[in-house]
Amino acid sequence: MxxxxxxxxxxxxxxxxxxxxxxxxxxxxxxxxxxxxxxxxxxxxxTTTTPGESSAAASSAPAETPSAAAEPTxxxxxxxxxxxxxxxxxxxxxxxxxxxxxxxxxxxxxxxxxxxxxxxxxxxxxxxxxxxxxxxxxxxxxxxxxxxxxxxxxxxxxxxxxxxxxxxxxxxxxxxxxxxxxxxxxxxxxxxxxxxxxxxxxxxxxxxxxxxxxxxxxxxxxxxxxxxxxxxxxxxxxxxxxxxxxxxxxxxxxxxxADCEGQGLPTGATVAVGDIDGNAPAPVVEAPVPAPAPVQEAPAPEPAPVAPAPVAPAPVAPAPAPEPAAPAAPAAAFANCTAAKAAGAAPLYAGSPGYAPKLDRDGDGVACEK
Structure with missing residues (x-):
């Protein structure tokens, strides 16, 4: 055969x-x-198997474990x-x-x-x-x-x-x-x-x-x-x-x-969903990201000179209020208005030196008025 x-x-x-x-x-x-x-x-x-076909060698389990087969000679x-x-x-x-x-x-x-x-x-x-x-x-x-x-x-x-x-x-x-x-x-x-x-x-x-x-x-x-x-x-x-x-x-x-001396094995990069191309996907060469320029920190502003806290002046002791002058001893009342006028003191007011009620005939507080 x-x-x-x-x-x-x-x-x-x-x-x-x-x-x-x-x-x-x-x-x-x-x-x-x-x-x-x-x-x-x-x-x-x-022969091509069609849906619905059953076979003694076929497995309907969700995950298959292939059964061993004799190696062909x-x-x-x-x-x-x-x-x-x-x-x-x-x-x-x-x-x-x-x-x-x-x-x-x-x-x-x-x-x-x-x-x-x-x-x-x-x-x-x-x-x-x-x-x-x-x-x-x-x-x-x-x-x-x-x-x-x-x-x-x-x-x-x-x-x-x-x-x-x-x-x-x-x-x-x-x-x-x-x-x-x-x-x-x-x-x-x-x-x-x-x-x-x-x-x-x-x-x-x-x-x-x-x-x-x-x-x-x-x-x-x-x-x-x-x-x-x-x-x-x-x-x-x-x-x-x-x-x-x-x-x-x-x-x-x-x-x-048997007729393909030196036949190579085609290769291709692993194709992942999201990375497929018509040819083998070319490596993605990303443009280098320039290193960020060093950030020069602005010098901290020198602190404004702090004015010294105002020193409250030592309280000045208030000058002692002048001692109220001792009331002068009332001058002796003029003997009469003629004497007061002669002294240039007329008219005389109640409480002023030389005043005397007897000189204030009308009792209005002013004596020896003209």
């Missing part, structure tokens, strides 16, 4: 093909010849960083899609960096040439040259009938992510995975529809020259999001990497 796996770049010996086929048949329980090229190896486990592959990363991934049976809800579990496109372009527009800007955007928020036209999946050139024009000509593909489909560990991620981590530029490519729309949720063992790009990079991207995304691979999936990836 012979088995033709998707490895178009170089021929293998009959013994190698036979060994690979027997190992794959033991793992999958499938003895039929799988499809080559665009379809990739097919098996009962690799494949023909020796060329050494590469991508292959080393693949061999570091856990191999387990796929989970169930019976509870899969794409929008509810992964959300839609977001504008994480707040520049008015959602993730679709960011990827169109990254992958298309000659981009035209009238409002700076949506791509109106551009050229996908080439489309990585078909190696053709696509002229993109935004519009109800033409926008779907170029679609943004999740290289690791969200359905495949869900059944290989994404149910164990938080809601925010799933949104980040769905909007991660590392996992996104602008591609031919009809080809993307044909790919759907298929894993590498059920679908590979028709463009054979892109398969090495395609598988490497899938491995990188699974490493980054801590997803696992199924045994048939690992077999198909290993077979592709």
């Amino acid at each position: 012979t088995l033709s796996l998707a490895s178009p770049h170089r021929a293998r010996t009959a013994a190698a093909w036979t060994s690979a086929a027997m190992a794959l048949a033991l793992l999958t329980g499938c003895s039929g010849a799988p499809a080559d090229q665009g379809g990739g190896p097919a098996s009962a486990e690799s 494949v023909a020796p592959a060329a050494s590469s960083e991508a292959l080393s990363a693949l061999n570091g991934l856990r191999v387990a049976a796929r989970g169930t899609m019976s509870d899969y809800d794409r929008d509810g579990l992964f959300g839609g496109w977001i504008d994480a960096d707040g520049d008015c372009e959602d993730t679709r527009q960011e990827i169109l800007n990254r992958d298309l040439d000659d981009v035209v955007s009238a409002d700076g928020c949506r791509v109106d036209s551009g050229i996908l040259n080439p489309d990585p999946y078909t190696d053709t050139t696509i002229n993109f024009v935004r519009g109800p009938a033409t926008s779907s000509d170029v679609q943004i593909d999740h290289v690791v489909s969200l359905g495949n992510a869900w059944i290989t560990g994404a149910r164990n991620l938080t809601q925010q981590e799933r949104v980040e995975l769905a909007n991660d530029p590392l996992n996104l490519l602008a591609v031919d729309g009809p080809t993307n529809q044909a790919k759907s949720d298929k894993p590498a063992d059920a679908w590979l790009p028709p463009n054979v020259d892109f398969r090495c990079e395609f598988v490497a991207i899938q491995i990188a995304v699974k490493v980054k999001s801590e997803l696992w691979v199924t045994a048939p999936e690992k077999t198909a990836m290993t077979e592709v990497l």
